[in-house]
Amino acid sequence: MTQPWITLRSEETLTLSAPAVVVKDLWFAYREGEWILRGVDLQIPAGGFWAIMGPSGAGKTTLMRILAGLLPFSRGQVLLLGHPLRGKPEPALRRLIGYIPQQLGLVRGLTALENVLLGSLARHDGWRTALGFFPRAEIERAMALLEMLDLADRAHEKVFRLSGGERQRVAIARTLMQDPQLILADEFVSDLDLPRAAQVLALVHRLVRERGLSVILNLHELQLVQEFTDHVVILKEGRVVFESPAPDLTWPLFREIMEGEHEISSEITQELRR
Amino acid sequence: MSAKRLAVRGTWQSLEWRRWRELWFSLGLVALLAWLLNGMGFFEAGRLIQGTSNLARFVQEMFPPDVRILPTIAGALLETLQMAFAGTLLGFLLSFPLGVLGSRTLFPAGVVVIVRFLIAAIRTVPSLLWAVLMVIVVGLGPLAGTLALALYTVGYLAKLYAELFEAIDPEILEAMRGVGARRRHLIRFVLWPESANAILSQLLFMLEYNVRASTVLGLVGAGGIGFYMQAYLGMMAYSRLTTVLLAVLLLVISMDVLSAWLRRRYLLHP
Numbered sequence: 001m002t003q004p005w006i007t008l009r010s011e012e013t014l015t016l017s018a019p020a021v022v023v024k025d026l027w028f029a030y031r032e033g034e035w036i037l038r039g040v041d042l043q044i045p046a047g048g049f050w051a052i053m054g055p056s057g058a059g060k061t062t063l064m065r066i067l068a069g070l071l072p073f074s075r076g077q078v079l080l081l082g083h084p085l086r087g088k089p090e091p092a093l094r095r096l097i098g099y100i101p102q103q104l105g106l107v108r109g110l111t112a113l114e115n116v117l118l119g120s121l122a123r124h125d126g127w128r129t130a131l132g133f134f135p136r137a138e139i140e141r142a143m144a145l146l147e148m149l150d151l152a153d154r155a156h157e158k159v160f161r162l163s164g165g166e167r168q169r170v171a172i173a174r175t176l177m178q179d180p181q182l183i184l185a186d187e188f189v190s191d192l193d194l195p196r197a198a199q200v201l202a203l204v205h206r207l208v209r210e211r212g213l214s215v216i217l218n219l220h221e222l223q224l225v226q227e228f229t230d231h232v233v234i235l236k237e238g239r240v241v242f243e244s245p246a247p248d249l250t251w252p253l254f255r256e257i258m259e260g261e262h263e264i265s266s267e268i269t270q271e272l273r274r
Numbered sequence: 275m276s277a278k279r280l281a282v283r284g285t286w287q288s289l290e291w292r293r294w295r296e297l298w299f300s301l302g303l304v305a306l307l308a309w310l311l312n313g314m315g316f317f318e319a320g321r322l323i324q325g326t327s328n329l330a331r332f333v334q335e336m337f338p339p340d341v342r343i344l345p346t347i348a349g350a351l352l353e354t355l356q357m358a359f360a361g362t363l364l365g366f367l368l369s370f371p372l373g374v375l376g377s378r379t380l381f382p383a384g385v386v387v388i389v390r391f392l393i394a395a396i397r398t399v400p401s402l403l404w405a406v407l408m409v410i411v412v413g414l415g416p417l418a419g420t421l422a423l424a425l426y427t428v429g430y431l432a433k434l435y436a437e438l439f440e441a442i443d444p445e446i447l448e449a450m451r452g453v454g455a456r457r458r459h460l461i462r463f464v465l466w467p468e469s470a471n472a473i474l475s476q477l478l479f480m481l482e483y484n485v486r487a488s489t490v491l492g493l494v495g496a497g498g499i500g501f502y503m504q505a506y507l508g509m510m511a512y513s514r515l516t517t518v519l520l521a522v523l524l525l526v527i528s529m530d531v532l533s534a535w536l537r538r539r540y541l542l543h544p
Contacts, residue, residue, distance in 0.1 A: 068452055094454050105449020109467030118463055122454030130458040178453050 018082040020046045020182050020214030021067060026076035028062055028238075036062045038238040039076070044231075046081075046181075049205065049215045051225040051246065054235035055258060060218045061102070063235065064186040067216065068099035081181055095122040098180030100188045104171040108160040112151055112170045115159055116142040119177025138177075145173040149203070164191060168200050176207065183208065187218045194221065201228045222254050234258075332512065339516035347502050351521055354498035357419040357491070358484040364420065365427025366477055372428065373435025374465060379442060380457055390436065397429030401487045405496040416497030423484045423491070434476050438469045474540060478533040485529045489522045 023042040029035045036059045044050050052060050065071040066078065069089035078085040083093050098119075106115050120138045121129060146155050149169040154162060159170060168188065175183055185204075189197035201217075205228050208215050219225050225232050225246055232249050234242035234257055242249070242257050315321055375381055376389040399407075404422035412418050446464055455463065466473075492500020499522060506515040 065448075070448055070452065091454055094452070097452070099449065099452035101445045101449050101452075103443070103445050105443075105446045105452075107446060107450075107464055107467050109470055110463065114463075118450065118455065118459075119453050121450075121456075121459055125454065125456050125459070127458070130456075130462050132462060174453070 022079040024077040028073045051219045051229040051232045058235040059238045096181045098175035098183040100185040102187045106159045113155040116173045119174040182214045185217045335512040336516040340513040350499045354488045358488040361420045361423025362481045364424035368428045369431035372432035376436035377439035393432045401426040405491045414495040419491040419496035
């Protein structure tokens with residue numbers, strides 16, 4: 001395997017074809033010695049729609065938070081859109097990463113429109129916006145996004161009055177408002193029932209494909225993974241124990257990996273890769 | 275005995291033990307109260323009986339209230355209300371930034387410790403003492419009372435606000451940092467809207483409290499109705515004092531009604 005993180009260090013070699021995410025031997029612990037991630041390796045191509053699966057406590061959320069630049073990691077290398085991530089990401093890089101946390105992270109006391117506008121803060125971080133005044137063009141853009149997501153009539157409703165599905169769409173609109181190149185979504189459909197989750201994912205799928213964005217999702221439902229993503233990674237006890245194109249992960253295989261010892265799963269992975 | 279039955283028995287024993295502990299603790303509290311009251315002479319029958327008859331004579335002289343003084347005290351009553359409003363709002367304007375600086379949500383521990391200490395120091399001084407200090411600083415009159423109430427308000431509201439801000443869902447802050455929000459944006463778009471209800475609710479509580487507190491500030495020359503309270507008490511004009519007390523009661527009840535209406539009208543957020 002080539003080592004793209006070495007060639008990509010130089011700005012001139014940055015192209016659109018650079019992988020969206022490269023993770024090399026990533027280790028992380030919240031407390032000394034208690035490793036949550038134990039040497040994760042990943043390479044996600046630009047434009048990829050990837051799912052990360054795994055049992056609770058496997059380190060999925062931790063990995064997401066590290067990739068979102070919210071958690072400094074202990075050991076290893078991370079390249080986001082060709083830029084090395086060390087400590088807090090530069091504002092210019094942060095702008096390009098859209099992050100949707102599990103509970104969406106919407107401000108309940110603000111309206112849907114105001115929440116979407118917050119996605120433009122990275123472009124307008126002066127005192128004017130801090131006082132609540134956004135440029136007219138941004139307001140129009142936020143409204144257009146809400147309209148596209150079928151939320152125009154809810155724009156001035158406070159978020160705590162919206163339904164679960166509507167909140168999900170507000171979170172998507174806020175992320176798109178940011179103009180990211182990479183979207184990280186941490187189990188953001190896990191509170192929805194399967195048909196609704198499928199609806200939301202279909203929407204996300206269409207929007208990111210139109211824009212050529214890269215997406216990494218933490219998902220629980222194999223059905224959703226098979227239907228919407230093109231590649232799947234399974235984390236277990238902080239390690240990548242399986243990686244394949246999404247259609248290759250069948251039910252029996254998935255069950256075996258989730259229930260079995262991860263050494264066995266590794267063998268299966270090797271087998272499949274061969 | 276099976277393991278399950280043993281476990282049930284263990285649960286029963288720990289529950290029983292907890293009940294006894296609660297009972298002994300309650301009895302201990304009652305004993306402590308009795309000991310404290312005894313030290314103050316509460317159980318000396320003669321003293322209480324004598325006191326009660328004194329009170330009866332005092333009450334007799336208080337009635338009927340002398341309503342002829344109403345025009346005289348109306349201005350002072352209005353001044354009391356003005357002091358309470360101005361003091362509470364001024365205190366609020368100082369409390370919000372201090373609350374932000376005093377919460378670990380946005381500021382490092384060093385800043386938080388210093389600000390929390392300052393807030394605690396302000397809170398240690400009772401409002402009447404603040405009034406005395408402010409009379410020394412700015413002289414007699416309602417300005418002293420207003421400043422005293424503002425400082426007293428800061429002592430409480432700043433602490434409550436700091437705690438409110440620390441209780442904000444960290445995921446919201448994380449998501450906002452993720453979109454590139456700076457500290458000023460977090461204050462405007464997370465701290466404020468996420469706590470607006472509690473902020474308003476505590477502000478109203480403080481206003482009610484300050485209306486009550488401002489009625490006694492006049493005792494030390496810090497303006498308002500308290501001046502007349504002290505004067506009539508000194509002159510032993512108890513029927514006039516009754517009028518003042520009834521006027522204050524009316525004011526306090528009106529404030530409670532107003533604040534209850536404001537809560538119903540504006541605090542709908544779950």
